[in-house]
Amino acid sequence: MALRQSKKKRPRREDKMDKNLWPLEEGVFDRTSLISLTKFMKKGVFKSIDYCIAEGKEANVYRGTTAEGGFVAIKMYRLRSPSFVHMQQYMEGDRRFANTRNGVDLIHAWTQKEYKNLSIMHDLGCRVPDPIAFKANILAMEFLGVEGVPYSQLSDIGSEDPNGDYDLLLSDLNKMREGGLVHADVSEYNILMTDKGPYLIDCGQAVLTTHPRAEEFYKRDLANLWKYFKKYKEFDRPEPNTD
Numbered sequence: 001m002a003l004r005q006s007k008k009k010r011p012r013r014e015d016k017m018d019k020n021l022w023p024l025e026e027g028v029f030d031r032t033s034l035i036s037l038t039k040f041m042k043k044g045v046f047k048s049i050d051y052c053i054a055e056g057k058e059a060n061v062y063r064g065t066t067a068e069g070g071f072v073a074i075k076m077y078r079l080r081s082p083s084f085v086h087m088q089q090y091m092e093g094d095r096r097f098a099n100t101r102n103g104v105d106l107i108h109a110w111t112q113k114e115y116k117n118l119s120i121m122h123d124l125g126c127r128v129p130d131p132i133a134f135k136a137n138i139l140a141m142e143f144l145g146v147e148g149v150p151y152s153q154l155s156d157i158g159s160e161d162p163n164g165d166y167d168l169l170l171s172d173l174n175k176m177r178e179g180g181l182v183h184a185d186v187s188e189y190n191i192l193m194t195d196k197g198p199y200l201i202d203c204g205q206a207v208l209t210t211h212p213r214a215e216e217f218y219k220r221d222l223a224n225l226w227k228y229f230k231k232y233k234e235f236d237r238p239e240p241n242t243d
Contacts, residue, residue, distance in 0.1 A: 036135040045140050046072050053150045071143035077107050090205040107137050114204035124179040126172040127199040155188040162232035168197045180209050184217035188228050
């Protein structure tokens with residue numbers, strides 16, 4: 001049976017908001033973070049932080065409201081992340097962050113790296129959130145949602161057009177590669193299903209094509225993408241060559 005899910009089965013606005021009205025978590029809100037948030041507010045990037053829309057081991061993402069009544073996504077990396085070693089492998093060979101050390105310096109560099117990766121991807125025409133600003137461990141970017149409710153992950157609601165969605169994602173991966181980047185962490189959990197098609201998120205680990213493992217990461221992305229979509233009975237795209 002195909003993993004098709006009707007739009008009618010998407011979470012209600014109230015359910016989505018109730019689920020995410022969590023208190024601010026420790027690990028992301030230290031003195032430096034609060035100072036950075038204040039600077040963002042003074043610059044008009046947003047006027048308030050509303051609630052958490054995604055929680056992970058490395059970062060939390062919050063919805064922010066602008067003075068005009070719009071929304072932004074505010075990603076805040078944990079300063080005591082358990083993933084320092086994991087992060088280091090994606091910094092290797094990246095001339096943009098050659099002098100990065102461990103600890104807080106690494107988190108700040110990672111935040112800047114995601115901002116720069118998103119900027120490149122966006123300029124290449126890839127479906128990714130438009131980055132707005134970064135400071136310390138905080139990244140402000142385009143909010144992907146409807147009426148203040150964030151879109152759901154591919155893992156949560158599935159695809160109504162597996163062949164079409166796969167083609168769009170594959171096209172974006174190839175645009176990135178031609179532009180000098182590899183996403184390096186493609187999965188159904190890092191894809192948001194929007195009204196404009198699937199969007200790739202969580203791009204901090206994306207590496208330059210000069211990275212020593214760039215080709216390995218690219219083939220892994222292709223394999224992960226095809227492995228997910230082949231679960232749909234109507235999916236008919238050939239398996240990519242990852243040898």
